[in-house]
Amino acid sequence: MNPRPIDYNSKPILIFWEATKACDLACKHCRASALLEALPDEMNLEESLSFIEQIKGFGAPYPVLILTGGDIMKKRGLEEILKRTKELGIPTSMSPSATPLLNEAAFEMMKKYGVKSLSLSLDGASSDTHDWLRGYLGTFDKTVNLARSIISEGFTLQINTTIFKRNVHELPQLLKILLETKVKTWEVFSLIKTGRGIDREDLDPQAYEDVFNYLEFASRYGISVRTVEAPFFRRIMIEREKTTYNGGPLYSKLVEETVTLLGRPADKTKGHTSQTRDGKGIIFVAHNGDVNPSGFLPIKLGSVKEKTISDIYRNNETLVSLRDSKNFKGRCGACEYSDICGGSRSRAYTYFGDILQEDPRCVYIPESMKALNSAK
Numbered sequence: 001m002n003p004r005p006i007d008y009n010s011k012p013i014l015i016f017w018e019a020t021k022a023c024d025l026a027c028k029h030c031r032a033s034a035l036l037e038a039l040p041d042e043m044n045l046e047e048s049l050s051f052i053e054q055i056k057g058f059g060a061p062y063p064v065l066i067l068t069g070g071d072i073m074k075k076r077g078l079e080e081i082l083k084r085t086k087e088l089g090i091p092t093s094m095s096p097s098a099t100p101l102l103n104e105a106a107f108e109m110m111k112k113y114g115v116k117s118l119s120l121s122l123d124g125a126s127s128d129t130h131d132w133l134r135g136y137l138g139t140f141d142k143t144v145n146l147a148r149s150i151i152s153e154g155f156t157l158q159i160n161t162t163i164f165k166r167n168v169h170e171l172p173q174l175l176k177i178l179l180e181t182k183v184k185t186w187e188v189f190s191l192i193k194t195g196r197g198i199d200r201e202d203l204d205p206q207a208y209e210d211v212f213n214y215l216e217f218a219s220r221y222g223i224s225v226r227t228v229e230a231p232f233f234r235r236i237m238i239e240r241e242k243t244t245y246n247g248g249p250l251y252s253k254l255v256e257e258t259v260t261l262l263g264r265p266a267d268k269t270k271g272h273t274s275q276t277r278d279g280k281g282i283i284f285v286a287h288n289g290d291v292n293p294s295g296f297l298p299i300k301l302g303s304v305k306e307k308t309i310s311d312i313y314r315n316n317e318t319l320v321s322l323r324d325s326k327n328f329k330g331r332c333g334a335c336e337y338s339d340i341c342g343g344s345r346s347r348a349y350t351y352f353g354d355i356l357q358e359d360p361r362c363v364y365i366p367e368s369m370k371a372l373n374s375a376k
């Protein structure tokens with residue numbers, strides 16, 4: 001039996017709440033451009049608890065609330081916030097930074113309030129790469145050790161990796177580390193120019209095609225792979241069910257190295273194919289209560305201090321338009337994958353200043369455009 005389709009116009013499956021911008025790290029690609037201390041306009045405890053109450057407006061089963069930052073461990077009133085999410089039955093996951101604040105006491109507090117899953121960022125297979133990006137020496141070792149602790153404490157762990165030129169050749173080695181650490185989910189972000197986004201490190205479209213085809217291959221080793229700001233991974237997953245990829249040199253090199261490290265994989269892929277994208281199935285609430293389609297798309301849709309999150313999600317005109325792939329332009333508008341993929345709306349906005357434009361990092365030429373070109 002097919003699972004009941006999810007109506008993304010009614011509710012998201014994930015609410016990302018950047019509860020604070022405070023963080024002791026200084027990552028070069030930080031979406032939040034995090035700071036050492038909280039900003040003066042950060043929602044106070046009363047406002048934070050009021051926002052959490054609003055989530056009930058979506059009705060049960062509630063979306064998963066992802067507490068992120070900055071470093072969520074620096075959020076003032078964190079324990080009261082977790083207590084309230086537990087009382088209301090809102091499933092909550094946390095995305096802390098790898099700092100000394102993530103310790104035994106923190107794990108105990110999370111368990112007490114029913115947090116079952118955590119995510120950590122690991123952006124390289126070596127301290128050279130990861131520590132360079134994070135801005136502090138020793139963060140790579142700390143993150144790998146924390147990953148082991150989190151799993152041994154009984155939490156489900158997701159590792160987040162942002163791909164860029166400096167780390168792309170480390171993906172096979174990184175996959176090996178994740179498998180050895182028994183990480184269940186690998187969430188791979190493509191770079192968006194926002195916050196401290198390191199623009200010169202962005203890959204070109206063909207390199208992305210190679211990398212995401214490689215990730216489809218990597219998922220055959222038994223790790224679930226998801227992507228952020230690269231919904232064309234779903235197009236690739238569908239294509240790979242039908243045909244093999246005659247990849248470019250980067251793909252071949254990554255596959256070859258992986259087989260040398262890990263042997264041949266199983267045939268079954270574990271790529272994740274839910275049809276969410278910015279503002280469709282996911283929504284982002286900033287530290288000050290402003291609501292954006294995602295953390296990478298800085299368009300203000302409203303504020304949870306003035307309207308409820310369910311009202312904004314269901315009724316904001318920009319968001320309603322963004323969810324309908326018929327409104328997309330360029331290749332994404334003509335594409336047979338527009339509904340299940342639709343391209344990164346954040347990247348369209350960054351490149352064209354238009355949230356409805358095509359995703360310039362996808363190589364795909366839709367069938368209707370191919371037909372037009374061959375008719376000329």
Ligand code: SF4
Binds near residue numbers: 331344
């Ligand atoms: S052209 Fe747009 S909709 Fe089509 S696969 Fe590429 S990103 Fe997705």
